[in-house]
Amino acid sequence: MLWKGGGVNTGLKIKKAGTVDVEFRAPPSKSYTHRALICAALAEGESFIGNPLDSEDIDVTVNALIRLGISCRKIKDGIAVEGCGGVFPDVGEVIIDCRNSGTTLRLLSTLALLSPGRVTLTGTKRMKERPIGDLADAIKQAGGDVIFIEKDGFPPLRISGSLSGGRVIVDASKSSQYVSSLMLTGPYSDHPMNIMPKGSIASKPYLRITADVMRSFGIVPADVSNGSITIPQDVYSPSDYAVEGDYSSASYLFAVAAVCGGRVRVNNLNPHSLQGDRAFLGMLKDMGCDIDLNSGEDYVVAECRKGLKGIEVDMSGSPDVIQTLAAVALFADSPTTIHGVGNLKYKESDRIQAVIDMAEACGGRAEAGDGSVTIYPAEFRECLIDPADDHRTAMSAAVIGLGAGGVEIKNPECVSKSYPEFFTELRRAGLLHE
Numbered sequence: 001m002l003w004k005g006g007g008v009n010t011g012l013k014i015k016k017a018g019t020v021d022v023e024f025r026a027p028p029s030k031s032y033t034h035r036a037l038i039c040a041a042l043a044e045g046e047s048f049i050g051n052p053l054d055s056e057d058i059d060v061t062v063n064a065l066i067r068l069g070i071s072c073r074k075i076k077d078g079i080a081v082e083g084c085g086g087v088f089p090d091v092g093e094v095i096i097d098c099r100n101s102g103t104t105l106r107l108l109s110t111l112a113l114l115s116p117g118r119v120t121l122t123g124t125k126r127m128k129e130r131p132i133g134d135l136a137d138a139i140k141q142a143g144g145d146v147i148f149i150e151k152d153g154f155p156p157l158r159i160s161g162s163l164s165g166g167r168v169i170v171d172a173s174k175s176s177q178y179v180s181s182l183m184l185t186g187p188y189s190d191h192p193m194n195i196m197p198k199g200s201i202a203s204k205p206y207l208r209i210t211a212d213v214m215r216s217f218g219i220v221p222a223d224v225s226n227g228s229i230t231i232p233q234d235v236y237s238p239s240d241y242a243v244e245g246d247y248s249s250a251s252y253l254f255a256v257a258a259v260c261g262g263r264v265r266v267n268n269l270n271p272h273s274l275q276g277d278r279a280f281l282g283m284l285k286d287m288g289c290d291i292d293l294n295s296g297e298d299y300v301v302a303e304c305r306k307g308l309k310g311i312e313v314d315m316s317g318s319p320d321v322i323q324t325l326a327a328v329a330l331f332a333d334s335p336t337t338i339h340g341v342g343n344l345k346y347k348e349s350d351r352i353q354a355v356i357d358m359a360e361a362c363g364g365r366a367e368a369g370d371g372s373v374t375i376y377p378a379e380f381r382e383c384l385i386d387p388a389d390d391h392r393t394a395m396s397a398a399v400i401g402l403g404a405g406g407v408e409i410k411n412p413e414c415v416s417k418s419y420p421e422f423f424t425e426l427r428r429a430g431l432l433h434e
């Protein structure tokens with residue numbers, strides 16, 4: 001275990017910030033950028049992705065598409081993608097390193113069937129522990145071949161064969177990304193694809209994001225809200241696409257208002273966004289903050305002047321902000337119970353354990369229940385937190401540090417997976433003092 005109380009001088013030290021009154025611009029959405037790049041690669045003709053996220057995971061997706069023979073060029077304010085219309089050039093057999101990006105690896109698994117050669121998808125040591133067996137089963141039903149090179153059900157996996165389509169039953173209880181993967185490439189199957197999720201779908205709002213981007217590239221999948229999803233056979237049209245801001249990344253900024261007290265305004269947030277992590281704002285409100293949605297402008301203000309109270313909430317639709325809420329919950333005057341945390345153990349780290357370890361390191365306590373985790377108010381003490389390469393743990397630890405002081409974060413650069421400018425932005429806002 002890499003966590004411990006007490007300070008050792010190795011990382012970034014975060015001091016207590018005091019009451020805040022600051023403004024930020026949300027970085028572009030990671031989920032929307034991945035999908036826009038993929039739809040653009042599959043479209044017939046040239047697309048422009050405006051305001052894409054510039055981060056490690058997006059580099060992984062861009063480089064993967066380039067390896068598959070797609071031209072992606074950096075242009076002013078965006079990326080130009082010359083789509084292949086679903087007919088990929090023959091680049092022979094390729095091995096693609098998806099590093100730490102689960103979204104890239106899962107979303108490209110079905111797309112790989114369109115490449116004439118065999119495609120092997122691999123990643124970091126942690127990626128090799130993140131499950132993909134249920135998606136592989138679905139890909140096999142759809143006509144593909146999948147071979148697990150090291151451990152059954154986990155990357156690296158070698159994909160070949162073709163996408164014939166038809167009815168595909170998929171267990172998506174571990175990840176919505178399995179369904180998104182089938183949806184995105186589904187239009188190019190030989191027969192219409194009918195995706196039938198089995199059991200409960202994890203992180204369901206991400207399916208609406210997938211459908212939303214597909215729609216922007218001219219393909220309208222049938223309703224994703226319940227039952228089966230029918231994907232029309234069609235070719236994506238190129239698009240001039242602008243990526244909206246990221247509510248998951250913005251959660252850390254709003255959380256600063258909650259734990260420090262004061263006001264935080266975050267610009268570049270679509271008030272009508274389909275991102276499930278927008279629900280974080282409602283949770284802060286229930287804990288005692290005022291949230292101003294500004295009647296449809298593209299910014300949100302969180303103002304927190306009173307003490308925080310604990311809440312009970314189901315976060316199965318917004319897994320990426322569970323650690324943020326857990327960090328805030330340590331500052332409340334009563335416990336917070338978060339339900340729907342079942343698939344958190346499959347992320348960049350086992351995030352249930354990460355929440356427990358983070359709480360204990362800084363003087364609080366968290367307890368795992370049956371599909372839930374309860375966070376108790378903390379009596380804060382100095383601590384060193386090693387996020388173990390999980391960007392969301394690092395950013396949540398920064399929230400605790402700004403609220404309580406005395407937090408040192410080891411290897412803080414892991415935030416570059418989704419929000420490379422996170423610490424620079426805190427510094428610019430005058431919240432970090434070396």
Ligand SMILES: O=C(O)C1=C[C@@H](OP(=O)(O)O)[C@@H](O)[C@H](O)C1
Pocket residue numbers: 030031032034103174175176177180202203206319320343
């Ligand atoms: O499709 C996506 O863009 C994502 C889906 C979610 O994963 P799961 O569906 O595996 O929970 C989320 O945690 C991840 O950060 C991004």
Ligand SMILES: C=C(OP(=O)(O)O)C(=O)O
Pocket residue numbers: 057100101102103104320347348392418
């Ligand atoms: C789980 C995440 O991403 P991915 O699944 O793409 O690795 C995340 O960003 O929190």
